[in-house]
Amino acid sequence: MILVELRKLFRRPRTWAIVAVLNALPVLVAVLLVLTDLAPRPGEGPPFLSAVLRNGALYPLAALAIVLPLFLPIAVAVVAGDSVAGEAQAGTLRYLLARPAGRTRLLVAKLAAVLAFVLVTVVVVAAVGYLVGTTLFDAEPIAGTSVSGTSLTPQELGGRTVLAVGYVAVSMLGVAAFALFFSTLTDSPLGATMGALAVLVASSLLFTLDAASPIAPYLPTRYWLAFVDLFRDPILWRDLARGIALQGVYVGVLLAAAWANFTTKDIKS
């Protein structure tokens, strides 16, 4: 069943169109940086961008930081929001369930496909970022630089980049869980996607509001940029651990709600 869902997802031209669009922005930014040689000053703009002119090996991280606030969550929300509601809108959901693909099984398979999409997307963004970074910028094969100013060996840099890719993927799970939950509520994929995005916009907005500081630690977007902490020396694990735990709670609660709703729902589409 999971294989079936993966086949459906990755044989769909739209999936790859989303991945392509997602990669277009970091590539464009890289090209502009090379042409103008105007890097943002350290501490401004997306993380790592100020450093890539000196070391292109950091560009995967800059690329992730560029797509993380908006593009990546939109992509994840589109795919996850479409997962159940898209089948309902196309009418294929009733045939799947009458086949029968058990409701719980279908939901698990949809979740697995969304997870695969998140992982593939993040890895592709990082890989394209690496290619772009090493071809357009000077890569320093000997060492990288941590945010704290100390030097990192290429092995350390590589390992931490892999961890960062993993952390960004985990950060997206909350979005995916919101969109999947909304997707079981409605027969409109657009509605589910917009619902998930509304949550994210609200979360980002509340995060900037001082009055909302009591709930700030529980906002789904709160620890998204904590992957930067992986490049401090030593690594600051506190926010990373909290980010993973927070996403875990969101995913657990929302999936339970999605399951409870989907398994007792009348399929009228």
Place this chain on the structure above:
Amino acid sequence: MSAVIATRGLVKQYGRLRAVDRIGLEVAEGDVYGFLGANGSGKTTTVRMLLGLVLATSGEIDLLGERMPRAGRRVLPRVGALIEGPAHYGHLSGRENLALLDASGRGGSWRTRSRRVAEALDQVGLGGVGRRPVKAYSLGMRQRLGLAGALLRRPELLVLDEPTNGLDPQGISEIRELLLELHRGGTTVFLSSHLLAEVEQLCTRVGVLDRGRLVLQEQLATLTAPTGATVVHTPAAHLVRATLDGRVLSVDGERVVVRGGDPAEVNALLVGAGVPVTGLALDRPTLEQVVLAATGASPDRVEAGG
């Protein structure tokens, strides 16, 4: 003969609206059951409850001898369904659509999958359709593909909702032949339709739904059994009345209904009296008359409140 579909006191309540009201369906093995009802009478809701898509408010459903929706995992692989029109992934070919559908549930081994898909496509007349994506199919082709999906696992029971929707007359007769052939092979067919002619040609047993209630459930042969009268067509209706005094039940232009279940006897009397007879038949109610008598106004009608 065991019951293939049996429901007892089946109810579906949507808020204040009772879409399905205490329905007791009985479909026996080997039936071609015509489930009739106007649009909005609760047919589709009932079909969806049978297949476990809509959960009943109360009542029981037995499908192939097992309780639904609990036993859905075991029962549904033995049921083929076409529910309210076909639905497919438009960017994939018909073959791939069927393979994906087959792979997404139990009861269809992947070893035999491509062979079964090819057979189902042949059965519905789509054997040569090739790799064209479904979005390029005509409405009739999609309907055929939907039917192929229902036939994939050689089901014991076919539940079909409006299976000839969107088909041209040749297509309709082809599908009818296919269903009759499957029926001869032992498949029980549950056909939901609002097309009386289709049901009359195909079914052995009918159930009629009116505003959520099952108002009629009977063998078709019983419903359309001769009434014991004979229909005479003649250009001289007044002569019939004169000859068969007291036996004439009704006169409608050239059509006279006469009491007496033996057309030969009626004919002999009329011809003996010199009445020209152009047509003679046993009087049988049509399914349409039966259904109209059993049901009220169309539920599509929304009268102004009094």
